[in-house]
Amino acid sequence: MPRLARSGYALCLIVATVAATLIATAPAASAVPARANGHRVTVMVHGFDREADISCSGAWNSAESLLNANGWGDVVTFGYYNKATNCDLRLRGTTDTRIQEVGRQFAWTVYYLYSSRDVAIDVVTHSMGGLVAKAAIEGVNRYGVGKPAPDLSGLTVNQDDLGATTWPRDWPPFLYIEDMVTFATPHQGIGSAVVTACAITHEQCSDMRPGSGFISWLGKQPLSQIGTDYTFLASRHDDTVSADSATNKRTAHHWALYGANADGGTLTHTSIRNTSTGDWQASYGGEFSDEGEGTYPAPLPRMMDGLYDQQAH
Template identity: 35%
Template structure:
């Protein structure tokens, strides 16, 4: 008789460069509590396709009123970000990690905090989170790693997610400064790239790259919060940090192309 392998027994994949990975795009906070996932990431996914990306380009949503998402877990603006993170982590674990499949993630705004906390609490083996995750690369664009700007915090209001997004919130304080990338407990090493813009009125240029990531990128001007996921072409004044040192500002690729390069390469250059 053939022995049946237990769930989660698939071997851990190795890190490698390439365009074969599935990419999961995760949206940000929605003032009206809904996203059209296809519309939100239309430009980014089209750019990846035009650049010959081979893996599936998927979307993950977390509002009940969302539409056109590859996978949507439901919820509202009153759902704590940590709870969304738990749903995201279990989705990735069940559909990919347990089958030995690695994925990449590109997240906008609050979506980056969903992914960051999903990996952090999975690494800690927190209650309700899976045992491990195989996420090879993560890119966050305009994610408030240190909170949203005071003016946006006022506009956001008192919904639970708004409270979590405010600088100094208990949710943010519970996350370590270094982006979660450990191989402890069977997790795959995760390479992080954080991207911000000086022209982002929702997330300051410093908050967007707060904490310690493998690679940090700042755009000087001309790209606002929403344009971080829609600007696919041209050259833009920006700089990148490697090993704790910022490069000089120079003309570099668009934010979406930077995201594509980040998930393609083991180490962004």
């Protein structure tokens, strides 16, 4: 069973402040930053919302509060719907904006604000947000690596309307995402009748069907140019995403599948991203983790461990 991280020191990183409009020159990276267990900038990406009006602060309040209380001082929320609210960074898309395109926009945002400045980040996601973040890495690996760093001098970036940015038409040449924790992400898609019906009217639901072109393109755990350590957290009682899909058939570097707590409580598709207390039973394992079944940390403390102290590769 993985040990819980303790806040030993704070790694202070100066990053762009959230403002209506930011104009800056993104310098070309000189070298891949060293991997370092600690408190990196953490970007949080929400999941699918049929009404496209999710609140980023509402979705991540519990997780962000816990991170802040334990030494993470730089937590940033990324939203991708035009009606999303309280997001530090927002792409004004709709439920018909394909996940790959959201991933491309996310890739350029991370590249511009962080990777091009030699700053590595960590990412926390819920549900479809994990597909968005993985798509960013996969797209860079397929279509960006090896290309010269673009000249972004004089680029105007409105952090509340990222889609208005005139990014280059392809993908960034590299990304530095060191750790990624996903809550209830459908890595292999969602096969329920609800999603099948949703796919008729919402392209993002179509992308999330098992065997879709997007799911086939995405692969398993794409690695960014710093290497990316994955932790997949899932619940046996999630009525939206299956255990196999949320753990990617237990192929992650670290995965956990939660059962009930000592009081018989269970984790839903949504509550798994908000739960920080309780004595939980879970099965757990992974490429870089011991395998077993028994008492396990609650999801949010396990998230902190996934961001703080994992095996580099």
